Amino acid sequence: MTEFLLLLISTAVVNNVILVKFLGLCPFLGVSKKIDAAIGMGLATTFVLTLASVATWMLDHWLLVPLDLGYLRIVGFIVVIAAAVQFVEMAIKKSSPQLYQVLGIYLPLITTNCAVLGVALLNVQNGADFLHATLYGFGSATGFTLVLILFAGIRERLALAAVPKAFAGAPISLITAGLLSLAFMGFSGLNLT
Amino acid sequence: MLTSPFVRKPASVQSVMLTVLLALLPGVAAYVWHFGAGILVQMLIATLAGLATEWAVLRLRGKPTSLFLSDLSAVVTAWLIALAFPPLVPWWITALASFLAIGIVKHLYGGLGQNPFNPAMAAYCLMIVSYPALMSQWPAAGQLDFATQWHLIVGGARDLDAITGATPLDALRTALREAASPSSPNHALTASALMDGPAFGLAGGRGWEWVALGYLAGGLLLLRRGIITWHIPGAYLGALAAIALLMWGLRPDHFASPLFHLVSGASMLGAFFILTDPVSGATTPRGKLFFAAGAALMTLMIRDFGAYPDGVAFATLIMNLCVPLIDMKTQPAVFGHKQD
Numbered sequence: 393m394t395e396f397l398l399l400l401i402s403t404a405v406v407n408n409v410i411l412v413k414f415l416g417l418c419p420f421l422g423v424s425k426k427i428d429a430a431i432g433m434g435l436a437t438t439f440v441l442t443l444a445s446v447a448t449w450m451l452d453h454w455l456l457v458p459l460d461l462g463y464l465r466i467v468g469f470i471v472v473i474a475a476a477v478q479f480v481e482m483a484i485k486k487s488s489p490q491l492y493q494v495l496g497i498y499l500p501l502i503t504t505n506c507a508v509l510g511v512a513l514l515n516v517q518n519g520a521d522f523l524h525a526t527l528y529g530f531g532s533a534t535g536f537t538l539v540l541i542l543f544a545g546i547r548e549r550l551a552l553a554a555v556p557k558a559f560a561g562a563p564i565s566l567i568t569a570g571l572l573s574l575a576f577m578g579f580s581g582l583n584l585t
Numbered sequence: 586m587l588t589s590p591f592v593r594k595p596a597s598v599q600s601v602m603l604t605v606l607l608a609l610l611p612g613v614a615a616y617v618w619h620f621g622a623g624i625l626v627q628m629l630i631a632t633l634a635g636l637a638t639e640w641a642v643l644r645l646r647g648k649p650t651s652l653f654l655s656d657l658s659a660v661v662t663a664w665l666i667a668l669a670f671p672p673l674v675p676w677w678i679t680a681l682a683s684f685l686a687i688g689i690v691k692h693l694y695g696g697l698g699q700n701p702f703n704p705a706m707a708a709y710c711l712m713i714v715s716y717p718a719l720m721s722q723w724p725a726a727g728q729l730d731f732a733t734q735w736h737l738i739v740g741g742a743r744d745l746d747a748i749t750g751a752t753p754l755d756a757l758r759t760a761l762r763e764a765a766s767p768s769s770p771n772h773a774l775t776a777s778a779l780m781d782g783p784a785f786g787l788a789g790g791r792g793w794e795w796v797a798l799g800y801l802a803g804g805l806l807l808l809r810r811g812i813i814t815w816h817i818p819g820a821y822l823g824a825l826a827a828i829a830l831l832m833w834g835l836r837p838d839h840f841a842s843p844l845f846h847l848v849s850g851a852s853m854l855g856a857f858f859i860l861t862d863p864v865s866g867a868t869t870p871r872g873k874l875f876f877a878a879g880a881a882l883m884t885l886m887i888r889d890f891g892a893y894p895d896g897v898a899f900a901t902l903i904m905n906l907c908v909p910l911i912d913m914k915t916q917p918a919v920f921g922h923k924q925d
Contacts, residue, residue: 427910545909546701554695556646567693571702574710575906578883578899581892 396527402582403531409507410539411576416507420540421565423498425551430544432491433498434537436484440476440502441511441536445529447472448512449522469512470503477503507536543572598697601812602657608803609664609858615799619726619792620672623734627667630676630738634683635663642692658697662686665705665858669851669898670712671723675740678719682708702905703865709898721894723752726792753790754849755894757841790849797848804857816873817866818856822847824881825856832889840889850888850895855880859897865905872908872915880904 409415416437423433448469456465481499485492492499502508511532515525546568555564616624639659643650666682686704694700713720729737807813829843846852851859860866860880867876880900887896 427913542906542910545913546906549701549909550694553699555699556693556695559693564693567689568701571690571707571902572906574707574714575702575899575902577714578710578887578891578893578896578903582886582890583892 396523399524399527400531400534403528404535404538405576406579406582408535408539408576409511409532410536411573412580413510415510416505416536418501419498419505420543420569421562422501423495424540424544424547424565426494427541427544427548429491429494430540431537432484432488432495434533434540436480436495436499437502437505437508438530438533438537440473440480440505441508441533442526442530443476443479444469444473444508444512445515445525446522447476449515449520449525452516453522465516466509466513469509473508473512474503507532539572539576543569546572596812598656598658602661604810604812605661605807605858606657606664608806609668609800611802612668612796612799612854615792615795616668616672619795620724621727621729621734622731623729623738624667624672626735626738627670627672627674627676627679628664630679631663631667631683632660634680635659635666635687638684638687639692642688642696646692646696648696653697656697659687662691662704665854666708668854669705669709669859671720673722673724673729673734673737674719676738677740678712678716682712685711698864700864701908703859703862703901706859706898706901706905710902713893713898721752721755723894726790752850752894753793753845754841754888757845758889761839761841794848797853800853800857804853807857807861813857813861814870814873816870817861817877820874820877821856821860821881822852824878825852825884828882828885832885846885846888851897852884855884855897855901859901860904865901865908867908867911867915869912869915869917871917872911875911875915876904876908879907 407413410417410420419433419437423429451468451472452465456462456468461468477500480502481492484495484499511529515528518524518528520528547565550564550568559567613624613628636654636659639654640650643653663683663686666686667679670679670682686708690702690704690707691697691700804813804818808815808818825846826843829840829846832840833842841849856877860877867873880897880903883900883903884896887893887899891899893899
C-alpha cells in the first residue's frame with residue numbers, strides 16, 4: 393500500500409510529466425488561460441492517459457510481444473490512444489456541450505499529446521507490470537492536471553498585472569513556466585523511502 | 586499629533602518597508618556578533634545591486650525613478666537575499682541574485698505589488714540550483730576574522746573545505762542517515778545525542794539560534810505594529826513544530842527535534858519576513874493559515890527527505906504557486922451575504 397502511495401507521489405510531483413520531463417507542453421500553454429478550462433482539460437487528459445496506459449499495456453503484452461511485432465509499437469499505441477480520445481470526445485460532447493466548446497481543438501489534440509504516448513512508451517521501457525503501468529499512467533495524469541490548474545491560476549492573475557508590453561502574453565507565460573519548473577526542482581532528489 | 590482614535594495615520598509603502606528593515610536589525614546584530622561583519626558587506630553589495638537594477642528597469646519602463654526607489658522595497662528584497670544566502674559567497678553571486686530578483690521576478694511581472702513569486706526566494710532557488718557548491722558553504726560561529734571574510738567575498742581563492750562546512754541542518758541530516766546503517770558506530774543514536782558536536786549549540790546550530798531569536802524579536806515588533814498579522818507566522822511555526830514533533834516522537838533516531846527545526850535554517854526569517862510578503866502570499870485570513878501550514882509541510886519534506894540544505898525557499902515558491910487557488914477558495918463572504 394505504502395509502495396503504491398509513494399509511486400503516485402513520485403510520478404505526480406517528483407517526476408512531474410510537464411515540469412521535469414517536459415512532456416505535454418502544448419496543452420500546458422494552450423489551455424491554461426482559465427481555471428475552468430484547465431480543470432476540464434486535466435480531467436479529460438487524466439481519463440485518456442489512464443485508459444491509454446492500460447490499453448497499450450494489454451496491446452503490448454498480449455499482441456506485440458508474443459507475435460514479435462515490436463516495430464509496430466508506436467503506430468499501434470497511437471491508434472489505441474486515438475480511439476480513447478474519440479471515446480472521451482463523444483462522451484464530453486453529449487454530457488457537457490459547454491466544456492466541449494471551451495476545450496475546442498485541444499480535445500482532439502490530446503491524441504497528439506506527447507505525454508500520453510510518452511507515458512505509454514516509458515511503461516514499456518521500464519518493464520512495468522499491469523498494476524504499476526496503470527498507477528504510473530494515473531499518477532502522471534494527476535501531476536499533469538495539478539500543474540495545469542496551478543499554472544492557470546497564476547495566468548488568470550497575470551492577465552490583470554501591468555506586465556511590460558514586450559513581455560505581455562506568451563513571453564511572461566513562458567517565464568512563469570520556468571519559475572514553476574524551478575519551484576518543482578525543490579522536490580528533486582526527494583527520497584521518501 | 587493624533588488625538589482622536591478614529592484618525593489613523595496613513596501607512597505608506599515607504600514607512601512599512603522602513604519598519605521591516607528596522608525589524609531585521611536585531612537578527613543582523615546577532616549575525617554580526619556571532620559570524621563577523623562579512624554579512625554587512627553582503628548586505629551592502631545586495632543593496633547597491635538591487636537599487637541599480639531597480640533604477641535601470643524603471644528608466645527602461647519609463648516610470649518615475651525617485652518615487653519607486655525611495656519606497657525601499659528593493660532594499661528589503663536585497664537584505665533578505667543577503668541574509669538568506671551563505672555569508673561568504675563571492676560578491677557576484679549576491680549581485681547577480683539581486684539583479685534576477687528585481688529585474689526578472691519583480692519587474693517583468695509589472696513591479697511592486699504584482700509579482701506572483703517572492704523575488705528573494707526565487708533568486709535563492711535559482712542560485713542554489715545553478716551554483717550548488719558555492720551556495721552550501723556556511724561558516725561556523727566566530728571562525729573567520731573580517732580580513733579573511735573580505736578576501737573570500739571579493740573573490741579570493743577558496744580553499745574552503747578546511748574552514749567551512751554544511752549547515753547544522755545538513756550536518757544533522759547526514760549524521761542521522763549515516764547512523765541509520767547498522768554498521769555505523771553511531772547506530773540508533775537519537776538526534777539529540779548526535780547534536781553533541783562543536784557545530785551545535787543549545788538548541789540548533791551554534792550562533793544560528795541567537796540569529797533566529799533576533800528575527801523572532803523583529804517579527805514580534807512587526808506584529809505589534811500591525812504590519813503583519815499573526816496568521817502566517819503562527820500557522821507556519823505551529824505547523825512546523827507540530828509535524829516535526831510527530832515525526833520526532835515516532836522516530837527520534839531518524840528525525841530532528843521540533844525545537845531544532847524552529848531555530849535552524851531560515852525558519853524564523855521565513856515565518857516573519859518572507860512568507861508574510863503581502864504581494865506573493867495569500868491574502869484572506871483563512872487562506873493565510875492554509876498557505877503557511879502548507880509551506881511548513883513542504884519545508885520539512887525538503888529538509889528531511891530532499892537534497893537541498895534548507896527547504897524554506899522552495900516551500901515559499903511552491904506555496905506562491907498555490908496562492909491564486911487558495912485565495913479563490915477561501916474568499917470570505919461579503920458582509921450581508923450568506924456564507925455558502
